[in-house]
Amino acid sequence: MAVIEIKNVAKTFGAYTALHDINLTIADQEFMVLLGASGCGKTTLLRIIAGLETASTGEVWIGGRRVDHLAPKDRGIAMVFQNYAVFPHLTVFENIGFGLRMQKLPNDEVRRRVERTAGLMQIDQLLKRYSGELSGGQRQRVAVARALAMEPDVILMDEPLSNLDALLRMEMRAELKGVLAESNTTAIYVTHDQVEAMSMADRISVMHKGEIVQAATPLEVYRNPAAEFVAGFIGNPPMNFLPATSQGGGKWAVAGELFDGPDRSAPLKFAIRPEDLRPAEQGLTATAKVIEPLGAHLLVTCEIDGEIFRAILDSDMTVRPGDRITLAPQPDRIRWFDPETTLSAV
Amino acid sequence: MTDVTADAVAPDARRAGRIVYGATVVFLCAWVLVPLYFLLINTLSSPQAVNAFPKSFIPAFDLGSLTFFANFSGMLNALKNSVIVAAMTMVMSIVIGAPAGYALSRFDFRGKELFRLLILLTRAFPLPLLALPLAVLFIRTGLDDTAFGLALVHTTLAIPFAVLITYSLFSGIPIELEEAAWTLGCTRLTAFTKVVLPLILPGITASAIFAFVISWNEVFAAAVLTIENRTLTAFLLQTLGEAPLHLKFAGGFILVVPALIFIFAVRKYLFAMWGIANR
Missing domain, CATH: 3.40.50.300 (P-loop containing nucleotide triphosphate hydrolases)
Incomplete structure (x- = not known):
């Protein structure tokens, strides 16, 4: 004991x-x-x-x-x-x-x-x-x-x-x-x-x-x-981050898309793991830069508003560098971080 | 040197390399062994055979020279003095040198580099330069003509080697081994005796032998600082100057043999690497 x-x-x-x-x-x-x-x-x-x-x-x-x-x-x-x-x-x-x-x-x-x-x-x-x-x-x-x-x-x-x-x-x-x-x-x-x-x-x-x-x-x-440190340290590849601006009433604008988040006015960071993204009709629009086929899945490194953004997609997808793809984050997997304290904002 | 350009030449070059290697080994062995062998057969030959030519390569096992030597007055006493002085040198240089080596290896302190340099500098002064003031000092303090006094001088000569050898020995032992011993129930002292000491013992032995041999071979300080209690080297220098050739051979033989036996007895420690050559 x-x-x-x-x-x-x-x-x-x-x-x-x-x-x-x-x-x-x-x-x-x-x-x-x-x-x-x-x-x-x-x-x-x-x-x-x-x-x-x-x-x-x-x-x-x-x-x-x-x-x-x-x-x-x-x-x-x-x-x-x-x-x-x-x-x-x-x-x-x-x-x-x-x-x-x-x-x-x-x-x-x-x-x-x-x-x-x-x-x-x-x-x-x-x-x-x-x-x-x-x-x-x-x-x-x-x-x-x-x-x-x-x-x-x-x-x-x-x-x-x-x-x-x-x-x-x-x-x-x-x-x-x-x-x-x-x-x-x-x-x-x-x-x-x-x-x-x-x-x-x-x-x-x-x-x-x-x-x-x-x-x-x-x-x-x-x-x-x-x-943020933990989110960036754990997971390979690590979590994706994007700046978010409050639209009031718990609505947040991230790269031109609206998401539900905490109800506050100070800016936050939007975070999502690469495997929690799906190609969809509506979502974050990204430009594919590097495609790495890893057998089990496809690691796509893209860019959204100049930020590096990674997605793990099904290996049957056909993506070429330069393609514009739309990625929908799984809503319950979205996390928010306070850029001031770098701590989780939930 | 020949230029080796094509691959086809490589086997020849390799064979040549092997021949050079073999020749070097034979040469180096001969360099050491041939004089020793001559010393041996001349010691074991009768006085007539020593002066004769051509020489026989098989010793005659005539113990005349050796018997004469053993009965030579003062001879056994000198031998005893040599052993006493060398043993004292051996003990003192390890007792003083090993802790200094441990400190140099395990601790950081101001002036560490200077200290290491100064240790080496003790070998920078030729002994004849120091002999006279030493002799005066020894006479004043009553250390002259004693085994202890001479051992002090020999210890001074041997300590730089003792410190530097033990320093590298301790540095070669990872601190984790000591730490592991602490977590397994050892105190600092038992960790040292159960883990560090067994590991450095071969090196300590080598270092001790080195000190012994330095003292055994040293002749200048021995000749200056002792009169009655001469060591073997000083005694031989004094008495064999005008002695006939066969006695010189016997004297040389008696000087060489103990050092050889000693090193042979502990050769295992000199060559042993744990786990590789524990035969």
Whole structure:
């Protein structure tokens, strides 16, 4: 049982502020992904939770216990590092058993737990090998097995898949999700890869410039981004934006078309995901610029009033560069953002 | 050099490359081994055979020179002194050098670059220049003619290497390994002893051997700073000047052999890369 609470945590390096006043609660056995571009503070936050970095201010609680003054070994955590950090002078067996030996567990208990986690990660054939004799993917498995063998309350992962090639990463993603779901631990997973975040997380915390912009389920983050940054960061291709002017009574003019929106007078931004557009008789008129057939569908990059606008259309459509096409947004998928605050206006 | 233009020439060029490679290997091995071999057979030959010509390439296993040498008065004492001084040098240069190497590798501090330069600069002064003031200073402090005093000088000579070797060793160990150990239940100290130390031990050993050999081979400071408690090099320099040829060979042999044995015994550490050559 381990709820993680992060209360008013901030971190400064000299004049540079890496984290501003972070507040986050992660439920017991939840899989939380910290997602953001490099330099957004996600790794710093993870290292503060692990105890490898000390927060400038604020508190960290794990399982109802304040831990921010404790050494990493006393926090009930295990960590998987980006470069695996498999000890090169020990065999795979001794690597996985390292933490158990430090706890002075009896030999047969160590053997039992090492063999169980090695079996779970499918590396039971490699127990006698050294790290130098393993591939990147196998080292990754050793690193995860070593963390799991500790049977920790919390498992922390810092971009664990980013050094693997694309195919292996996809395989490991599914496997890791399955293994962690069975282990009943709370997991915090740092990544810059939105596909990893979307596919693995119970909840995603999107981080930007040392702040958590939105913490919600993957679908919520995708469908209802709390800010323009999230809308632009998540989704490939990202959301489309167009300036909108109020016509009064909740009516908004967007590129010469009228849409229903929030009832206010200050200008807003109209936003729609590329896959929520359909070719129609009436809608936004766009000039096609680049057509990319992707097999399953057609990615059309167009221009509306000088703004880049992308649409994902059926691959049977015939569109040529220079064509004028009319695109109708699905009304319930339209989102509005305040250009002043960049936050969602609903 | 010949110009190799067409692809058809490539196999010839490759064969030529292999021959040059092989020849170089043979030459370098011969460069090291032939003098050692001559030293060996001459040491193990009778005095007459040493001065004879042509020489035999098979040692006669005549232990006359060596026995004479072993019984030479002061000889065993000098050998003992050499071992003591070299061992002290080895320990002191690692005890002082390794923490300096760790600090250089893990911490950023003001004057770090200058410090590294200064370490190297200690080798810039020729020993004869320092010998006289050192001798005076040692006599005043009572360190003259002691193994410890000489070991101090040898440590000074060995430390730049110890610092720079351990610096690169520590730099080669990712900090994540230490961090991983911390999260797995280690304190800073146990993480060092269980993870960092085993990894750098081969390098530390190499560095220690290097210090040992520097001290073992050093003759100038040893000759100036010791009188009664001479090390082997200084002792041989003093006594073998007018000695007959076969005794010089025996002396040279006795100087070379311990260093060779030492390096041979720890060769595994010198060549071992974890996981690759753990034989």
